[in-house]
Amino acid sequence: MVEKRSWLTVLTHVILILGVIMMFFPIYLVFVASTHTLADILDAPMPLLPGSHLWENYSRAFTEGSKSLGASVSVMLINSLIMATGIAVGKIVISLLAAYAFVFFRFRFRSLFFWTVFITLMLPVEVRILPTYKVIADLHLLNSYTGLILPLIASATATFFFRQYFLSIPSEIVEAARVDGAGPMRFLFDILIPMSRTSIAAMFVILFIYGWNQYLWPLLITTEERYYTLLIGINRMLAVGDQQAEWQLIMATTLLAMAPPVFVVIGMQSLFIRGMTESEK
Known part of the structure; x- marks a missing residue:
């Protein structure tokens, strides 16, 4: 007979959730930074919520690229x-x-x-x-x-x-x-x-x-x-x-x-x- 331990199940899920958060938090920060202006990013601390410049930044990157790069x-x-x-x-x-x-x-x-x-x-x-x-x-x-x-x-x-x-x-x-x-x-x-x-x-x-x-x-x-x-x-x-x-x-x-x-x-x-x-x- 297999004994079910609810506390062990909860602990396992907590560890898995923490692992997922640790893996995806840097990706989330990249996304947040891509939705702000350069001044907002350089201003400490950097915002942790998405900004209002998502379309502007992505459209410029996709069609023009940065000033230091000659390709979009x-x-x-x-x-x-x-x-x-x-x-x-x-x-x-x-x-x-x-x-x-x-x-x-x-x-x-x-x-x-x-x-x-x-x-x-x-x-x-x-x-x-x-x-x-x-x-x-x-x-x-x-x-x-x-x-x-x-x-x-x-x-x-x-x-x-x-x-x-x-x-x-x-x-x-x-x-x-x-x-x-x-x-x-x-x-x-x-x-x-x-x-x-x-x-x-x-x-x-x-x-x-x-x-x-x-x-x-x-x-x-x-x-x-x-x-x-x-x-x-x-x-x-x-x-x-x-x-x-x-x-x-x-x-x-x-x-x-x-x-x-x-x-x-x-x-x-x-x-x-x-x-x-x-x-x-």
Whole structure:
């Protein structure tokens, strides 16, 4: 018999509520600061209730940007979306094809090639970033969407994830496809990919957030404002030297930078959970 302790339930909920407040209070402060003027923010103590300049600050940030930055949030938002989506789609396509080859094709040194790919997980980005920059510079891909996306579309993590999923597919399905006369490409596109849709959706969420949060690589290869991502834009808005940073616009940009990943997670929540916990076979 399980003994129910009401005081323990209350204590657990109190701890959870306090944890939620601690996590969301900084985000609330960012929102409050984005609704006030710069004078209100600099005036100690800063207001803890939203102000009346929300539309003014967000419209200015979205259409004009700060004085220290030559790009608006709308331009940087599009750049970040293109980069994050391109990285996520590119990683998924390459990883699917690589995992498909490792699982369903027989060739010499197959295990060696797979573990060679897997070992690249042990190499941090900083180790290979200078040679990667040299290659991109020699190909004249600096300040371009191709330069932002191409070096980051290989993924050992996604390859390993899809390989493990493909290994769990019953051999009867493969044999049935062969009996029906399905070739390798038909088996991949008509059977394997539809079966893997929840896994692909789960990986897309992870890789989209990975691409959206990229900072070091865009910082290195973008020098023109029209190719700035949101994270780079926020950094440039802070680098004002002796001038006063426009904190109300910085906070508005920060909140706008948080919105797309949140929408992706919320919109694909059910597929993400199913892809991480279930197998559709």
